[in-house]
Amino acid sequence: MARGVSSWVFFALLAAGGTGFAACADAPGAVDPAARAQPTSPTAGDAGRADADAGPKPPRATDGPGAHVTESGVLFRVWAPNATGASVVGDVPSGEATMKAEGAGFFAADLAGVRPGARYHFALETGAGKLQRIDPYCRERGEDAVTCHVVDPLAYVWKTPRFERPKREKQIVYEMHVGSFTVDGARGYGTFASAKPKLAELADLGVNVVELMPVTAFGGGDAGWGYNPQLHFAPKPSYGTADELRAFIDEAHRLGIAVWLDAVVNHHDSWSQAPLRCFDGTCPNGAAGLYYFGAGPYAMTPWGPRPNFADANVAKMLVDSAIVWIDELHGDGFRWDSTSNIRAIDGSGTTPGGKELLVALNAACHDRGATSIAEDLKGYADLTKPAAQGGFGFDAQWDGFGYDVSRVLADGNDDARDLGVVERAVTGGENPFARLLFTETHDTVGNGGARLPSKVDAADPESFAARRRSMLGAALLLTSPGTPMLFMGQEHLVTGTFASTPQPLSAPTPVGTRIRAFYKDLAALRTNAAGAAGALSEPGVQILHRNDAAKVLVYQRTSAGGGGGQDVIVFVNLRNRAYT
Numbered sequence: 385m386a387r388g389v390s391s392w393v394f395f396a397l398l399a400a401g402g403t404g405f406a407a408c409a410d411a412p413g414a415v416d417p418a419a420r421a422q423p424t425s426p427t428a429g430d431a432g433r434a435d436a437d438a439g440p441k442p443p444r445a446t447d448g449p450g451a452h453v454t455e456s457g458v459l460f461r462v463w464a465p466n467a468t469g470a471s472v473v474g475d476v477p478s479g480e481a482t483m484k485a486e487g488a489g490f491f492a493a494d495l496a497g498v499r500p501g502a503r504y505h506f507a508l509e510t511g512a513g514k515l516q517r518i519d520p521y522c523r524e525r526g527e528d529a530v531t532c533h534v535v536d537p538l539a540y541v542w543k544t545p546r547f548e549r550p551k552r553e554k555q556i557v558y559e560m561h562v563g564s565f566t567v568d569g570a571r572g573y574g575t576f577a578s579a580k581p582k583l584a585e586l587a588d589l590g591v592n593v594v595e596l597m598p599v600t601a602f603g604g605g606d607a608g609w610g611y612n613p614q615l616h617f618a619p620k621p622s623y624g625t626a627d628e629l630r631a632f633i634d635e636a637h638r639l640g641i642a643v644w645l646d647a648v649v650n651h652h653d654s655w656s657q658a659p660l661r662c663f664d665g666t667c668p669n670g671a672a673g674l675y676y677f678g679a680g681p682y683a684m685t686p687w688g689p690r691p692n693f694a695d696a697n698v699a700k701m702l703v704d705s706a707i708v709w710i711d712e713l714h715g716d717g718f719r720w721d722s723t724s725n726i727r728a729i730d731g732s733g734t735t736p737g738g739k740e741l742l743v744a745l746n747a748a749c750h751d752r753g754a755t756s757i758a759e760d761l762k763g764y765a766d767l768t769k770p771a772a773q774g775g776f777g778f779d780a781q782w783d784g785f786g787y788d789v790s791r792v793l794a795d796g797n798d799d800a801r802d803l804g805v806v807e808r809a810v811t812g813g814e815n816p817f818a819r820l821l822f823t824e825t826h827d828t829v830g831n832g833g834a835r836l837p838s839k840v841d842a843a844d845p846e847s848f849a850a851r852r853r854s855m856l857g858a859a860l861l862l863t864s865p866g867t868p869m870l871f872m873g874q875e876h877l878v879t880g881t882f883a884s885t886p887q888p889l890s891a892p893t894p895v896g897t898r899i900r901a902f903y904k905d906l907a908a909l910r911t912n913a914a915g916a917a918g919a920l921s922e923p924g925v926q927i928l929h930r931n932d933a934a935k936v937l938v939y940q941r942t943s944a945g946g947g948g949g950q951d952v953i954v955f956v957n958l959r960n961r962a963y964t
Contacts (some may be wrong), residue, residue: 502960
């Protein structure tokens with residue numbers, strides 16, 4: 385064995401009938417999932433950034449909009465600068481209580497005797513009449529379009545009150561759509577409650593971060609993708625209550641799994657019933673109202689109206705929602721959807737207030753030790769540059785790795801497979817751990833796309849070729865420097881489509897069960913479960929051999945100090961031929 389190398393890993397597209405796909409010198413043993421949470425001291429050069437465990441900070445707040453539980457009742461506040469009057473309607477004295485103007489467009493009412501669980505909404509006196517409006521800071525949505533429930537953020541008793549988040553270099557992310565991950569009885573779709581017992585399976589797989597596709601209140605069906613947001617604080621009622629979401633996160637933490645939210649702030653639901661449209665009665669020139677940019681180049685995205693990031697109250701609402709996710713719900717980070725439509729218009733130019741908002745969101749995350757990931761896909765390096773150096777301050781951004789690797793693996797012609805593309809994907813940039821890597825996501829599988837096995841062999845996605853090439857993609861994903869992410873079901877070779885309202889995740893086939901074991905071994909290697917592959921948690925990578933004719937690539941993942949028995953050498957054979 386080479387000096388300083390403890391692991392030799394072989395991945396090949398062997399001809400049918402070949403015997404082994406992967407051999408690992410440090411084959412892992414069983415690992416207790418509850419022991420997998422890693423200490424969270426910041427990585428070198430990143431003091432105060434996302435790996436630090438600052439812990440939740442949930443003071444009994446009564447400032448700002450929303451419904452704030454006090455010792456005597458509830459303080460209600462709403463921002464409606466174009467309203468001439470406001471009241472709270474619902475489970476309050478006399479059924480409706482007048483709110484006092486506080487100035488700067490705010491109205492408030494401090495109501496004794498109102499308790500958590502009370503139903504309420506706001507009634508605004510406007511030039512368009514008396515409007516019934518939902519609380520934009522609603523923590524839990526009720527049974528109709530305007531009703532909220534008062535929530536006491538400190539009432540839930542956490543079983544895992546302190547959680548040590550996994551270090552960034554050891555994170556393995558699992559993208560989950562709650563509505564199709566499981567099925568909750570007669571509902572026909574999944575909920576927080578039905579997903580919670582399945583978290584143990586992810587811990588056993590080796591996952592230590594779950595990234596939830598959007599779960600805050602969104603328009604459309606009960607179990608859609610969620611990228612048509614309506615509110616930023618309240619969970620989608622069909623998925624469960626705020627406390628059921630807390631219980632899901634609590635169980636994840638018990639198992640050593642962090643929970644990130646896929647947050648959508650670049651646009652709002654374009655449907656006419658979106659609750660913040662024309663909120664206080666003013667929609668001049670067909671604009672969407674005070675929460676959005678007026679008519680002009682910034683007003684619309686391809687999916688709906690763009691919030692007015694340059695307005696201090698709108699920006700504060702979006703930052704406050706991130707703080708609530710971390711402090712009140714104990715979330716651990718975010719994937720920010722389409723940041724190219726926050727900082728700019730699909731990556732072009734600049735949007736007023738967009739950069740300032742993203743910097744503020746990242747600061748709120750880092751102050752609390754949470755992770756912040758940009759989904760931008762424009763190759764914009766400033767996103768991960770620290771704010772103090774003029775950048776945006778994200779910890780990482782989605783990388784084009786998966787698009788490049790998948791394209792090479794899906795090609796049926798051995799000779800056409802471009803090792804240069806694979807080499808560039810493996811070696812990454814100057815800061816490899818500023819990359820979030822994948823071979824499948826909701827976007828690549830949905831939107832007319834397909835799972836990688838189906839791209840390889842649409843007629844038989846469980847064929848030998850489809851299995852081997854998709855497994856090779858997983859091997860590249862989990863041995864390349866960066867943060868790897870799986871899309872749910874990928875680990876057991878799910879091959880179906882991902883529709884706008886997805887079908888429940890199918891159960892593993894016998895083939896899928898064997899594939900899962902392969903992913904589990906790779907995850908254990910990636911997190912150094914056996915203590916002999918530490919280089920996979922470091923940025924070092926060196927190409928040792930590249931043979932374009934034979935389609936063989938060999939790279940060494942190197943650890944600091946020249947090895948120390950922690951280096952890993954990876955052999956990749958991209959030709960359907962065995963070599964001896």
